[in-house]
Amino acid sequence: MTGWVRIAGLGPGDDALVTPDVQAAIAEATDIVGYIPYVRRIAPRDGLRLHESDNRVEIDRAKHALEMAEAGHRVVVVSSGDPGVFAMASAVFEALEAGPKTWRDLDIAVLPGITAMLAAAARAGAPLGHDFCALNLSDNLKPFALIEKRLRLAAEADFAMAFYNPRSASRPEGFARTLEILRECCEPERLILFARAVSTPEEALSVVPLADATPEMADMRTVVIVGSSATRQIARNGPPLIYTPRSVPA
Amino acid sequence: MTGWVRIAGLGPGDDALVTPDVQAAIAEATDIVGYIPYVRRIAPRDGLRLHESDNRVEIDRAKHALEMAEAGHRVVVVSSGDPGVFAMASAVFEALEAGPKTWRDLDIAVLPGITAMLAAAARAGAPLGHDFCALNLSDNLKPFALIEKRLRLAAEADFAMAFYNPRSASRPEGFARTLEILRECCEPERLILFARAVSTPEEALSVVPLADATPEMADMRTVVIVGSSATRQIARNGPPLIYTPRSVPA
Structure with a gap:
């Protein structure tokens, strides 16, 4: 299985503001990673592991996502709003730059959302x-x-x-x-x-x-x-x- | 029929980046108003009138939308990206403020999109x-x-x-x-x-x-x-x- 990371924006709260692009990534994911209240917005289903973590551990969470993708998991890192605005995208790229060179070859993409x-x-x-x-x-x-x-x-x-x-x-x-x-x-x-x-x-x-x-x-x-x-x-x-x-x- | 205006963001181009909220408004609309290339992104269907206009006529387009809503139409004003970022939302509110007082009682809302x-x-x-x-x-x-x-x-x-x-x-x-x-x-x-x-x-x-x-x-x-x-x-x-x-x- 080829792993990937998608850093996805869930928008401000209403599911009607989540893009089809993000919905599709969640539907294909094996693992969801994120701050507790954002992970709780994801509907549980068989075959989907939910990894909740606390605030202020963004770099640990980012490393975990990258490690799982390297091991073949399809990982969605969820943020509220847009992941590129004061959210998880920068944290993932900080971890990627500091991490093993092999991470740079991972299939990784940011999926925008409606920012607050x-x-x-x-x-x-x-x-x-x-x-x-x-x-x-x-x-x-x-x-x-x-x-x-x-x-x-x-x-x-x-x-x-x-x-x-x-x-x-x-x-x-x-x-x-x-x-x-x-x-x-x-x-x-x-x-x-x-x-x-x-x-x-x-x-x-x-x-x-x-x-x-x-x-x-x-x-x-x-x-x-x-x-x-x-x-x-x-x-x-x-x-x-x-x-x-x-x-x-x- | 009660008219309304929705000022909706179509995102940067890919339909997978259009929110369900915007899709629902388009599905309920009787009239679509906007700059030519944005209106052409909307799939034609029976009962939906498409009103294309050129660049730099934003205020005329806004007035047209407000007049139609007052007459009972369900009007979606389309912008690319987000309508609130250098797009149609401000133009509609400029027209609304300068127009007849009755327009202020219209059902009007901005539906955000993925800005460029x-x-x-x-x-x-x-x-x-x-x-x-x-x-x-x-x-x-x-x-x-x-x-x-x-x-x-x-x-x-x-x-x-x-x-x-x-x-x-x-x-x-x-x-x-x-x-x-x-x-x-x-x-x-x-x-x-x-x-x-x-x-x-x-x-x-x-x-x-x-x-x-x-x-x-x-x-x-x-x-x-x-x-x-x-x-x-x-x-x-x-x-x-x-x-x-x-x-x-x-």
Whole structure:
């Protein structure tokens, strides 16, 4: 049997947002590898081994997947959202580069998915409809000074901004500091979207001006989108609707 | 009949990258509206009207969709990639905000898709695996001076960068200028991915250092991804493999 690795994106939560490409890979797999809540999204079946692992063991998980593929298994590494955006794809390639040279000949591919910021943006309108950036606010893997530098430059560039991993129980202060930095760089009316658990039963969206944003509005299941200076809210009955126009006048 | 509008992303080209959510909307639609090549991706069937329109008439197309929905039609506005990323969603909301107040009560939703930069990144490895930005290089809708400002700030922030609409026959000079600006801001070894028509029969990928990049490597079907200073290439037999590590040492 020829093994392979597919690093697949499960999208934000709803199975209707999983591509047929990813569904096909899961159907052919012998082994599923991933963080516990993502592996639990896969329906068990005969002949499919489910390997759940905890957060923060991404490199061990990546090595395990590569070892199994070398031994002939068909392995799908699952991420939520898109595997190439703050998820497992980079971890697998870090392990591959550091590992035995034979791993470089493995059949390995990344299967894209609907990443959280685009699911959140779609639900709220089109806040990322013009130039934007995506930042991981976790300082587990980089110094907060770099996060601060990027926030200030992104504000100066007038990018809309999407924040992943804005806040966790173990680092509650980083997002509070992020809001302080934004208040130094942006006007108080700047629109901010808090989008939690989009496309799941726990989905919750809110849009507030920067002046009214508080750290408690975000947790690890929240994507935060900060509009550019041009982002607008359309008044209507029903859920919030915000968008960023396509054009910037000269 | 109650009308609605769905602004749907068809992904980069391969039907295996169209979500079931988008497939379901198309199956229920009475009318499909969009730019000619995207509408031609929809299989004709009885009871489905296909409304093709040319490039650069996005607002007219958006109004047409909203008018039909108000008249009771079930309208899918199709974009390639994700409709919220340099595509039709913002155009529809611009038209909605400027139009009759009754439009604000319409049943309207954005259905996300696999955007070009994430399809391209997946095919090449994980070049967007850390903080990144997305820029539309077309100066049809904004002054080039703003593009230049954003490029310089993005380089200073050490974002990976994804460029949409890098070059067209009518504006060949903008991407040449973009490469000049990058050469002023980044080292000559900086990795650049040119990904053309990903997931279609015309797919072509190449990775070159900035020093070797030329304007002719891009056209309107190309997404260009510029790595951050940390983006690495893994030497192996077969197609290029590049990724950006997840961590930045303090």
